[in-house]
Amino acid sequence: PQPNAVDFLNTIKLNLYASEIFVVTPKGDFKTTPAGSTVSDFAFSIHTFLGTHCIGAKVNHRLEGLGYHIESGDQVEILTGKQSRVTKEWYNYATTAKARSKISAVLKRYDRDLQHKGEEILAEFFRSLDIERSSFLEDRLCEKHGVRLREELYQAIGDGSLVLDKEDKNILLGKKSKN
DSSP: OOOOHHHHHHHHHHTOOTTEEEEEOTTSOEEEEETTOBHHHHHHHHOHHHHHTEEEEEETTEEEOTTOBOOTTOBEEEEEOTTOOOOGGGGGTOOSHHHHHHHHHHHHHHHHHHHHHHHHHHHHHHHHTTOOOOHHHHHHHHHHHTOSSHHHHHHHHHHTSSOOOHHHHHHHHTOOOOO
């Protein structure tokens, strides 16, 4: 008699190395991933784009979150969302070095993008006041807002957590604030 798919999966489960597991894709392809892998790890192992847009997975036709630990023989379908965005919390879901390094790279890229956006907003603020931008004046803004580095200032402006206002304008123009 010819073995069926279930027998085949059971044989694979028994013959596995302890360090790797087999996962089945919805199309029936077999993928290997390190033992202890989560949905997030598996998504990043397939493709960075898939990992960064992953919102969860259907594991054996059940919805599971990013931190769900996959077992050998599981059928896994990665679910994505256009609005999904990597955050620092994603480190909690990743167990593999590959996924963690990709999360780190994405977060660094987000930070650089926000810093660039913040620098542009700050440059426009200086232009609107007809003031030449200088590290001295930027340092004064850092001091006012309690940030140590200019990059932190740019990032806060870029992500909208710091909005330049009349008080900032007065600092840049050398006017005393009314406290």
